[in-house]
Each structure stands twice: as C-alpha cells, then as structure tokens.
Amino acid sequence: MSSTIIYGAGSLDEDTKRHSRSLDLDPASRTARHLHQRSVSDGVDMFIPTEPIATTIPMSNSVFSLYKKFGSPGRNRSLNHHCESNKQSQFSKSRASIGSAFSSLSSSRKSCSQRFSCVSSPVNNPGAAEAMSPMIKYNTINEEQATIVAYDEKTPSYLLAQTGESKRSLPCSLQQEINQFSIDGFAHKYFATHKRGLFRRAIPMNELLSWTRDSIKQPLLLSNKNYKDALKCFKILQLLMHDRQRPKHFNSMESFQALLSCGISKGQMRDEIYVQVCRQLNKNPRGESIRKGWEILCVISVTFPPSKNLESSLFRFVEQHHNVTANQVDVLSKYVSLKLIRICSRGARGKVLSPAEIERAMEAPFKPSVFGEPLDVIMEQQKDDSSRIPKIVTFLTNAVHDLNGQTSEGIFRVPGDADAVTELRIRIENGNYDSTGFDDPNVPASLLKYWLRDLSEPLIPTSLYDDCISNAHDKEKAVEIINSLPEINRRIALYMIRFLQDFSDPQVIEHTLMNVVNLAMVFAPNFLRCPSVNLTTIFENSKYEQAFLKTLITELEVDKEACAFQDMDIIGRIKVAQ
Known part of the structure; x- marks a missing residue:
C-alpha cells in the first residue's frame, strides 16, 4: 500500500498523482468569504521546504497567497514528521506545480481585488454627474428617436435617398442576405421540413428559399395539407416564368386563371402561392424569369391577400427590391407594394380575373389605371x-x-x-x-x-x-x-x-x-x-x-x-x- 501525504492541497497518492482540490474539500466545511477577508489559518503550521524551490521552479508570492486563501480553516495542516526527506522534497515540487496551475487564476483574482479596492467615497464632480444622469440620457435618446422618426416620415431609407457623388449603396452580397432574412424568419417558423436522398437528410432552409428548376415533392408550408394543389401551383409558376420547358399546347392564360382560382377558392393556398413566387425570385439567375415573376406578383397582389402571418415578411421582401433597376424591378415592386396595402385592407376578389384583366394587371405598373388610384394621380x-x-x-x-x-x-x-x-x-x-x-x-x-x-x-x-x-x-x-x-x-x-x-x-x-x-x-x-x-x-x-x-x-x-x-x-x- 502506497504512502499518502495529507496537506492543504489534498491527498497526494504516489500512484495516481491527483492534486485536484475539489477531491479533498469537504462541502460542509466550505465557507464563503469576502475577497479581502483573510483565512484564520493563514500562517499556521506552514510547511517550510527544505530545498530551495525558487531556484528550480519560479514562483511568485501571489501564488502562495492564493493557495492560502483557497485553504479551508477546518483542514489539518500538520505534516507527518516521520516522512523521509525525499517525500518532503516530492511534496514541495507537487505544491509548486499546484501554484503554477493556479497562476493565471491568481492574477485575475488579484486584478479583481484591486478593482474593488479602488472604490472610494464619491468625488464632487458636477460635470460627471450631469453626464451620467439617466434623465439626460433618456431625453437625448428620445430626441434622437424623434429625429429618426421625423426623417423616416420624409424618406423611408437613408441609403436610397442619397444622390450624386455621396450616394452609397449596400454591397450586393449584403443586400442578398437582407433579402433572404426578410422571408427567412417566416420560413423557419412555418416551413415544413423537406428531406431528400437515401438517408432522408433535411434540405437546408436557405436552399428551400432559393430559385430552383426542379419540382417540389411537398408543399413549402407546414400547415398546407393540399399536396396536389401546391405541387400543381408550383409547376404552373415555373411554366409561366419559363423555368420549365412548356408543353406544345400550353395555354398560359388558362394556367394563370387556374392559379388565381386556387388562391381565391382555397384560403390556405394563398400563402403557399406567395411563398412559391418569392422563392423563385430569390437568387434567380435569369433576368427574363425575374421579370415574369414580378409580373405574376402584380396580378396576384390585386386578386387575393396574404395571411397576417406572412404579411409583414412579404412587405419587407417586396420593399427591399424598390432600388433594383435591373429588369425594371423597382417599378414592379413599388406597384406590388401599393396593391398589397390595398388588397390586405379590402380582402380577396370574388371571381377570377379574365384574360384581358390579367394582361392589364401585368401592364399596370407602366400604364397607370384610372381605377383604384388616387384622384390626383388620375388627373395627372x-x-x-x-x-x-x-x-x-x-x-x-x-x-x-x-x-x-x-x-x-x-x-x-x-x-x-x-x-x-x-x-x-x-x-x-x-x-x-x-x-x-x-x-x-x-x-x-x-x-x-x-x-x-x-x-x-x-x-x-x-x-x-x-x-x-x-x-x-x-x-x-x-x-x-x-x-x-x-x-x-x-x-x-x-x-x-x-x-x-x-x-x-x-x-x-x-x-x-x-x-x-x-x-x-x-x-x-x-x-x-x-x-x-x-x-x-x-x-x-x-x-x-x-x-x-x-x-x-x-x-x-x-x-x-x-x-x-x-x-x-x-x-x-x-x-x-x-
């Protein structure tokens, strides 16, 4: 049986060499002290090493001070005087290694102690008191917020309002991330989990929100139980946007009317259709397809509204395209924003648009109508x-x-x-x-x-x-x-x-x-x-x-x-x- 030395650092077994303090301290004997309180056992029965430890292992006094503070007052700090000198030397080296282990902790403890010790009685400094006054900060914040609100009432976007040499714009990559985020929150909450492959691995959410030329196997939304309708609508969208090869006898107007009829007659399909269009517009590599997608959104936005759950995310998605000049997306998106506001307040139409009305709705952003517009616009x-x-x-x-x-x-x-x-x-x-x-x-x-x-x-x-x-x-x-x-x-x-x-x-x-x-x-x-x-x-x-x-x-x-x-x-x- 190996001999064991008992000291403040704990049980030191020659076989295992375990020096963890948590293994030796009795939970009942632990006492919480203030940082500046000294232990009553400090300096009692201290073992003085017989060998010059400092010449072999550099140690600072703060390490031993920390070690003394970690000691428990109820511990037996006496050493067996019958131990051989080689055991004493071995113990001294062990204690030094503990000091090295806690050196980083001791420095942080010391800095913390110094920080607390620097707190003194209040200094008579009216200027500092005024600067730190919570009421002044509150008023300043209110003024800043009022200024921001007043500015926003005039112009919705500071970046978009700048002109001339000082005009700045967001990087394309950042703008794409913002566009992604506007609909991403809705997707994480309401999208169904899509899986693929032999091992049925989940498709990443950012991939579900990006343009695809492939078919979908299930509805995008979790609450949508109309599997066949959702798949059919997505196929129609791809055909209308030229993302899928059209059959020889494809009738675009009849297909468009079928899409609108599904949204009018089946309320749960409305969000599904809106989200499918947004997906095909996100990261779409083809300009022609993007233009067709926004034209489809122009028609849908005058036919039926999104739900309250999707409304805010859809508005942000559309508004973030107001400054995209490629394919005249800026004109199309602004028109969609106006029509979404109106359709959300009035509700869905009672019947499907005729082919002539569909064509007119797609042209409306560039040829303003005399119906549904403000009187000043009509007079203009x-x-x-x-x-x-x-x-x-x-x-x-x-x-x-x-x-x-x-x-x-x-x-x-x-x-x-x-x-x-x-x-x-x-x-x-x-x-x-x-x-x-x-x-x-x-x-x-x-x-x-x-x-x-x-x-x-x-x-x-x-x-x-x-x-x-x-x-x-x-x-x-x-x-x-x-x-x-x-x-x-x-x-x-x-x-x-x-x-x-x-x-x-x-x-x-x-x-x-x-x-x-x-x-x-x-x-x-x-x-x-x-x-x-x-x-x-x-x-x-x-x-x-x-x-x-x-x-x-x-x-x-x-x-x-x-x-x-x-x-x-x-x-x-x-x-x-x-």
Missing part, C-alpha cells in the same frame, strides 16, 4: 384634357343618358352583364373612351358605381365621416361639408349629386321605379366608407349615410357643366324654396 394622366374632373366620370354619365337610362327600370340597382362591364373597363383603361357596341345602360351605370367604390380614398374623406353622420338631416351642414372638400373631390361630388337629381324627377321615377330613397341607398356606400370594421356599427351607420346623401340630392343646387369644365370656383348652394 389627363393633364392635357380640358375637363376639370376625371374624364371617366363624364364619359360614363353621358353613356347612361345616351343608352336611355332614365327609362330603364331599376337603373343603378340592376347590375350590368359582368363580361360587358369588364370589356368596357378594359377599353377605358387602354384609353379608348367609346361605348360603341353596348346597348344596356346598366353596363356604364355599374361601372360608374365600381369606379367610385374602387377609389383608393373615398370621395368624401374619412376625416369628415363623423360630421356627415352627425349632420345627416341638416341641409346647411351637409352642403357646408361638401363645399369644404378638396377641389377635385368637391367637383366630382357636386357633379354626381346633380347627375342623380336627373333621376329623382317624378316622371323619370315612373319608368325607373328608383325614387330618392332608393338612389341614396345605392350610392351612399360609394360616397362614404365607414372606417369601423364592426359589422354592427357599419349596419347602424348605413341609414345615416343614406339620409346624408338623400338630403344632398333633395336640397343641393349646382350647375353640372360648370363642375366639369369651368375654371371658376364651384360651390354648392341650398335650393331656393318655390
């Missing part, structure tokens, strides 16, 4: 025209009169043929204001209501909605509200009210069966839009909306032709009682 398109209101308003109202709308039963209430309305709309969007070939006054009447309803902002701004509801029966207040509208809005509102007065004549009502109440009920939602999303509130306010428009039709007086063509300031007046 016809700046060379003499009309003071949008040309489409005078064209459609005249078409209703020309097609004998004043003798048509249920005019404005009976809808026109859907295909005919779409055809007339496409004709107008292409700049052809011609009603030749139409004999039903309900077609232009339906399109007129659609144009008013489809404006990006309501004809009467939302800020005046409550005033209209509160003063629905007050003719003076109602006329005053109309006269307070912006010029273009005011002229259109006055023109439309005078147009509806043509159908409120008793002799006309005998043919149309549409009295003032019916006219107000049909057109009130086109003049006013309730800002609330509560169905009860919308239903309750509808009767006040109708009463407001009925008051205007009954009591307001204005010259219709002056509203449309004269440069003079046009305002409405209250009818003089006869």
Whole structure:
C-alpha cells in the first residue's frame, strides 16, 4: 500500500498523482468569504521546504497567497514528521506545480481585488454627474428617436435617398442576405421540413428559399395539407416564368386563371402561392424569369391577400427590391407594394380575373389605371384634357343618358352583364373612351358605381365621416361639408349629386321605379366608407349615410357643366324654396 501525504492541497497518492482540490474539500466545511477577508489559518503550521524551490521552479508570492486563501480553516495542516526527506522534497515540487496551475487564476483574482479596492467615497464632480444622469440620457435618446422618426416620415431609407457623388449603396452580397432574412424568419417558423436522398437528410432552409428548376415533392408550408394543389401551383409558376420547358399546347392564360382560382377558392393556398413566387425570385439567375415573376406578383397582389402571418415578411421582401433597376424591378415592386396595402385592407376578389384583366394587371405598373388610384394621380394622366374632373366620370354619365337610362327600370340597382362591364373597363383603361357596341345602360351605370367604390380614398374623406353622420338631416351642414372638400373631390361630388337629381324627377321615377330613397341607398356606400370594421356599427351607420346623401340630392343646387369644365370656383348652394 502506497504512502499518502495529507496537506492543504489534498491527498497526494504516489500512484495516481491527483492534486485536484475539489477531491479533498469537504462541502460542509466550505465557507464563503469576502475577497479581502483573510483565512484564520493563514500562517499556521506552514510547511517550510527544505530545498530551495525558487531556484528550480519560479514562483511568485501571489501564488502562495492564493493557495492560502483557497485553504479551508477546518483542514489539518500538520505534516507527518516521520516522512523521509525525499517525500518532503516530492511534496514541495507537487505544491509548486499546484501554484503554477493556479497562476493565471491568481492574477485575475488579484486584478479583481484591486478593482474593488479602488472604490472610494464619491468625488464632487458636477460635470460627471450631469453626464451620467439617466434623465439626460433618456431625453437625448428620445430626441434622437424623434429625429429618426421625423426623417423616416420624409424618406423611408437613408441609403436610397442619397444622390450624386455621396450616394452609397449596400454591397450586393449584403443586400442578398437582407433579402433572404426578410422571408427567412417566416420560413423557419412555418416551413415544413423537406428531406431528400437515401438517408432522408433535411434540405437546408436557405436552399428551400432559393430559385430552383426542379419540382417540389411537398408543399413549402407546414400547415398546407393540399399536396396536389401546391405541387400543381408550383409547376404552373415555373411554366409561366419559363423555368420549365412548356408543353406544345400550353395555354398560359388558362394556367394563370387556374392559379388565381386556387388562391381565391382555397384560403390556405394563398400563402403557399406567395411563398412559391418569392422563392423563385430569390437568387434567380435569369433576368427574363425575374421579370415574369414580378409580373405574376402584380396580378396576384390585386386578386387575393396574404395571411397576417406572412404579411409583414412579404412587405419587407417586396420593399427591399424598390432600388433594383435591373429588369425594371423597382417599378414592379413599388406597384406590388401599393396593391398589397390595398388588397390586405379590402380582402380577396370574388371571381377570377379574365384574360384581358390579367394582361392589364401585368401592364399596370407602366400604364397607370384610372381605377383604384388616387384622384390626383388620375388627373395627372389627363393633364392635357380640358375637363376639370376625371374624364371617366363624364364619359360614363353621358353613356347612361345616351343608352336611355332614365327609362330603364331599376337603373343603378340592376347590375350590368359582368363580361360587358369588364370589356368596357378594359377599353377605358387602354384609353379608348367609346361605348360603341353596348346597348344596356346598366353596363356604364355599374361601372360608374365600381369606379367610385374602387377609389383608393373615398370621395368624401374619412376625416369628415363623423360630421356627415352627425349632420345627416341638416341641409346647411351637409352642403357646408361638401363645399369644404378638396377641389377635385368637391367637383366630382357636386357633379354626381346633380347627375342623380336627373333621376329623382317624378316622371323619370315612373319608368325607373328608383325614387330618392332608393338612389341614396345605392350610392351612399360609394360616397362614404365607414372606417369601423364592426359589422354592427357599419349596419347602424348605413341609414345615416343614406339620409346624408338623400338630403344632398333633395336640397343641393349646382350647375353640372360648370363642375366639369369651368375654371371658376364651384360651390354648392341650398335650393331656393318655390
């Protein structure tokens, strides 16, 4: 049995040579001390080596001081005086090796001790106190944030706003990483795990988010159970983007309509389609394919919205392409951003777009439409025209009169043929204001209501909605509200009210069966839009909306032709009682 020496460093077995302090210290005897507290056993029964250790192994006094601090006061520090001198020498070397092992720890302990010892009583320094004041820092942060917010309201991106020699841009690699990150967070949360190969290894997420010419074996999204629909939609996208060889008898419009129909009728497929398009746009090596992909996104963004889960990630993905000039992606992406905002607030369309509407939607970023746009944008398109209101308003109202709308039963209430309305709309969007070939006054009447309803902002701004509801029966207040509208809005509102007065004549009502109440009920939602999303509130306010428009039709007086063509300031007046 080998002999063992017991000391503060622990049991030293000649066979194992284990010097770990944790093996010897009794947990019950460990005592937590302050850094500056000295052990009561310091200097007691210290063993003094008989050999000059310092000449063979360099040691600093701090090492032994650290060793003494690590010692436990309850430990037996006596040494067996019957040990041979060679064992004492062996123990001394062992102790020196322990000191070397803890040298780095002792230096950090020492620096920590010095740091604590440097803390003294507060120094009277008002300047430093003011600089470290949390209230001053808080106010400074608020000012900086306010400055940033104010700047962002003017320009969304500092880098994109710079021009001239000082213009800077992100490196291409960094921009690609940012584009990847915008959709990457959504992917990690909602994407399904895709596997491949004999050993069924998971496909990396960045690969699932990148363009591919291959087919997919399962839907990208975890919650999507429509396997066949997802695979079919991805195949259609690849065919439309020319990423896959087309069959000989491939009909692009029918395939496009099938894609849109799937998104309209099956809500769970909408995010799947959006994500599939984003994947094919990410790291796509072909310019033609990129252009086609953004055109597809232009059509989808006017057909159905993404879910709330995908909405923010999709917006960021699109916005990060606003400065990409290649393949005119900047124009296309800005158009998609505007249409996404609108479709998210209004919801999906009720029917699939016709081939003519699909073609028009793909051209819309470069040929702005007169439908669904702000009034100032519409007026900018016809700046060379003499009309003071949008040309489409005078064209459609005249078409209703020309097609004998004043003798048509249920005019404005009976809808026109859907295909005919779409055809007339496409004709107008292409700049052809011609009603030749139409004999039903309900077609232009339906399109007129659609144009008013489809404006990006309501004809009467939302800020005046409550005033209209509160003063629905007050003719003076109602006329005053109309006269307070912006010029273009005011002229259109006055023109439309005078147009509806043509159908409120008793002799006309005998043919149309549409009295003032019916006219107000049909057109009130086109003049006013309730800002609330509560169905009860919308239903309750509808009767006040109708009463407001009925008051205007009954009591307001204005010259219709002056509203449309004269440069003079046009305002409405209250009818003089006869």
